[in-house]
Amino acid sequence: MSRAERSALIDRHDPALPVTRQCGLMTVSRSSVYRPPAPASDEDLAIMALIDRQYLARPYYGSRRMAAWLATQGHRVNRKRVQRLMRLIGLVAVYQRPNTSKPAAAHKVYPYLLGGLSIDRVNQVWCSDITYIPMAKGFVYLVAIMDWHSRAVLAWRLSNTLGADFCVEALEEALARFGRPEIFNTDQGSQFTSDEFTGVLSRHEVTISMDGKGRCMDNVFIERLWRSLKYEEVYLHAYGNVAAAKAGIGAWLVFYNEERQHQSHGYRTPRQVYEAQCRWICGRSALPTGCASPLPEPARKAGKCSPSPTSPPAQPPTQGLIKRVLTVE
Numbered sequence: 001m002s003r004a005e006r007s008a009l010i011d012r013h014d015p016a017l018p019v020t021r022q023c024g025l026m027t028v029s030r031s032s033v034y035r036p037p038a039p040a041s042d043e044d045l046a047i048m049a050l051i052d053r054q055y056l057a058r059p060y061y062g063s064r065r066m067a068a069w070l071a072t073q074g075h076r077v078n079r080k081r082v083q084r085l086m087r088l089i090g091l092v093a094v095y096q097r098p099n100t101s102k103p104a105a106a107h108k109v110y111p112y113l114l115g116g117l118s119i120d121r122v123n124q125v126w127c128s129d130i131t132y133i134p135m136a137k138g139f140v141y142l143v144a145i146m147d148w149h150s151r152a153v154l155a156w157r158l159s160n161t162l163g164a165d166f167c168v169e170a171l172e173e174a175l176a177r178f179g180r181p182e183i184f185n186t187d188q189g190s191q192f193t194s195d196e197f198t199g200v201l202s203r204h205e206v207t208i209s210m211d212g213k214g215r216c217m218d219n220v221f222i223e224r225l226w227r228s229l230k231y232e233e234v235y236l237h238a239y240g241n242v243a244a245a246k247a248g249i250g251a252w253l254v255f256y257n258e259e260r261q262h263q264s265h266g267y268r269t270p271r272q273v274y275e276a277q278c279r280w281i282c283g284r285s286a287l288p289t290g291c292a293s294p295l296p297e298p299a300r301k302a303g304k305c306s307p308s309p310t311s312p313p314a315q316p317p318t319q320g321l322i323k324r325v326l327t328v329e
Contacts, residue, residue, distance in 0.1 A: 009163055039138065040088075047075055048085050049134045053235070055091050056227050062093035089132035089139070090162065090189070108193070113183055113209035114148075122150050122277045125209075126174070126181040128167070129222045130189065131230075133158070135245055136238040142249065143167045145174040146222050148185070150277070151262060152270035153225070153253050154178055158246055164194040171200055185209040185219060228256070 010022045010033050023030050040048070047070065054061060054069055061069065063082040070077055086092070119125050125148035133140050143166060144156040155174040159166035184206045186192035192210070201208055211219055233252040239245040261267040268276075 044085060045134065045137070045139070047077060047081075048089055048132070048139065050075065051082070051085060051091065052089060052132055052134060052230070056230065059094045090130060090141070091132075108198075109188075110208045110210040112185075112212055113207065114185055119148050122147050122152075122274050123179060123181045124149060125183045125185060126154070127185040127219050127222050128171070128192065129187065129219055129226070130162070130167070130191065131226045133234055133239075133245055133249070135242075136240050140242055140245055141166075143170050143191075144222065144225065144253075145170050146225065147178075147181075147270075147274060148221060150265070150270050150273035151221055151225075152257055152274040156249075156253065158242060158249070160242070162191065164191040164196045167191045168196050168200060171197065175200070175204055180204045180206050183207045183209050185211070187211045187219060225256070228260075229253075 010019060010026060010028070011017075012019055012033065014022070019030060019033060023033060050070060050073060051066060054066065058065075058069075063079045063086060066086070067077060067079045067082045070082065114125065117125075126145055127148055128143060128145050130141055130143045133142050138160075140158050140160050141162055142156060142158055145154045146152065147154055154177070155170040157166040157170040184201050186209075188210050191197060198208060229249070229252060233248055237244075237248050239248060257271045258269060261269055262273075265273050
C-alpha cells in the first residue's frame with residue numbers, strides 16, 4: 001500500500017483514536033494527512049491515459065517496457081516516473097515472479113477457489129475489481145460487483161481516492177438487493193483485504209477467494225468488462241467532471257446489462273440470464289428491493305423458491321431488475 005493510500009485511511013474525526021496514533025500505526029507523517037495532495041499535471045494525466053490504454057492491450061508490460069513504449073509515442077520519461085504513475089493508477093505487470101522471499105504478513109492470505117470449479121448458476125460466485133477512469137482534468141476510480149455466471153453488474157461506485165469505503169458501499173448495496181453469493185472473488189488489493197471489506201463478507205457468511213499476486217486473468221470476466229467499458233465509452237468521452245463520468249458510465253452499464261448480448265449465453269443479455277435463474281429467499285413478508293416479479297403465492301406458502309436455476313420462466317419478467325440497481329443515487 002502506498003503512502004497516499006495509507007494517509008487516505010486515516011480518520012481525522014475518530015473520537016477513540018487520535019490522529020497522531022493513527023499516523024504512527026500507518027507509518028505516515030501528520031503533515032501528509034492535513035496537506036492536500038498536489039494535483040497531477042496535465043503531462044502526467046496524458047501519460048497516465050496512454051499507460052492505461054497500453055496496459056489493456058499489453059498487461060505484461062512492466063515499467064521498463066512501458067517507458068520504452070512511451071518513448072515511441074513522443075514521451076521520453078524515465079522508469080521511476082513510469083513506476084510512480086503506474087502505482088498511482090493501480091497497475092501491476094502480469095508475469096510470473098520468482099519466489100525469492102516470503103511475503104510480509106500484512107493481511108490474511110485467502111486461497112483462489114475458482115480453479116477447476118464449475119460455475120453454472122447465478123449468485124454462486126461474485127467478483128469485484130477496481131479500475132482507473134481518466135478525465136479531462138484528473139481521474140477517478142471505479143469499483144464494480146459482478147455476478148460471475150450471468151456477467152451482470154450488480155453495484156458500482158466512483159471515488160477520487162483508493163480507500164476501502166467506496167468498495168464497502170458497493171458490496172453492501174449488492175448484498176442488500178440480491179442476497180449473498182456462495183463465494184466472493186477479488187484480487188489482493190488493500191481495499192479488498194481490509195478488515196472493513198472482509199468483515200462484511202464474514203458477517204454474511206460468504207466464502208472469500210482471492211487471485212494470486214499479479215494474476216489478473218484469475219478474475220478474467222471483470223477484466224473484460226473494463227476493456228469493453230473503456231474502449232466503448234470512457235476513451236470516447238473526455239469527462240469534464242465526476243458528475244459527467246458518473247452519468248456516462250452509468251448509462252453504459254445500463255446498456256451492458258440490458259442490451260449487450262453474450263455469445264456464451266446464447267446471445268442473451270446479462271439481465272436476462274440473471275433474472276431467468278434468480279431465486280429469492282422464501283418466507284419473507286416482502287421481497288428484497290429490486291426483485292423483478294413476486295414469487296407465486298403457493299410457492300411462498302410451501303417455503304420453496306421459484307423459479308429454479310434449471311427451469312427459467314416461460315416469459316421473462318417485464319420490469320427491469322438490473323436497470324434499477326444502476327440508478328445513481
